Amino acid sequence: MHPLLHDIRLVAFDLDGTLIDSVPDLAAAVDGMLVEQGFEPVGEARVRDWVGNGSRKLVERALASVVGEAPDASLIEASHDHFLRHYHAAPCDQTRVYPGVREALDALEAEGFIVTLITNKPAAFIDPILEALDLRRYFRTTLGGDSLPQQKPHPAPLLHLATQYGVDPAQCLMVGDSRHDVEAGRRAGFRTLAVSYGYNHGEPVVSSRPDGVVESLRELV
Incomplete structure (x- = not known):
């Protein structure tokens, strides 16, 4: 497994630009x-x-x-x-799963990680998209941008999940594609991993100084 997963119990994924190209x-x-x-x-x-x-x-x-x-x-x-x-x-006519995502999710599931999803997309869209792409089964909990009063880059959604599962933030990893994911993770006390292929408003995500960067989520395993 990737070194950033050492001692990690909970992994929170962003959705758009991280798991799927929507x-x-x-x-x-x-x-x-x-x-x-x-x-x-x-x-x-x-x-x-x-x-x-x-x-x-x-x-x-x-x-x-x-x-x-x-x-x-x-x-x-x-x-x-x-x-x-x-x-x-038409929320999922042309949306596709990025290469390496299924392999990473399969491996995390097999190793017993608590796998969750935190996105700023309205919650009503999450399950239909995940079901259409056969991804829903991997996530114990999903949070949308309107699930709580705050959304990323505020740390509240991340801390909400850490509290829900009784996991110390230091044992949690935020995986995303943008500076907002990195900022949310840092403010919550999570480790942060960024994918290089996401959206991030046209800026290189490495400039946000995540704890690690991968070209594909396949590198997690």
């Missing part, structure tokens, strides 16, 4: 929302740099790009509703 479906929903309101679509490449802080922030960033200024709260709220409707209709 940008194609997110981009389709964003573009559908924009076109429906009379704006030009922005395309997958731009959406890829906006993912990571939950769906409302994604919508806000998309609107700012087409409006040319910070959108007002009423436009964000109405647009978010449109986005959710589009995404609910």
Whole structure:
């Protein structure tokens, strides 16, 4: 096993950009929302740099790009509703599991780790996507961006799971693709492992100084 797993009992994974590439479906929903309101679509490449802080922030960033200024709260709220409707209709048409993910999850399960999921994606989308990709069985608990009052990079979701399973934060590992995952892990007292292939707003995740970086989650095992 990877050296960062030494003495670790609980592993918390991020979802988008870490376990799955969900940008194609997110981009389709964003573009559908924009076109429906009379704006030009922005395309997958731009959406890829906006993912990571939950769906409302994604919508806000998309609107700012087409409006040319910070959108007002009423436009964000109405647009978010449109986005959710589009995404609910097709949350997993083009989403794919990254190479190495299943091997890592199989190995962690076999070794008896407590495997959990912490994402800023709305909770209603988590199980349908995991079920469609045959990943749900690996996770003892999943938390979405609206499961608690706080979301990553706040440490509360991570500490919630550590408390739930009675595990000291020093024996927990946060695995993600962005600076928000690294910050949340650091603030919670978790070890942090980053994957190099995720979204992270177009920045190299190594600049966030995680405890380790891997090219593939297959390196965990």
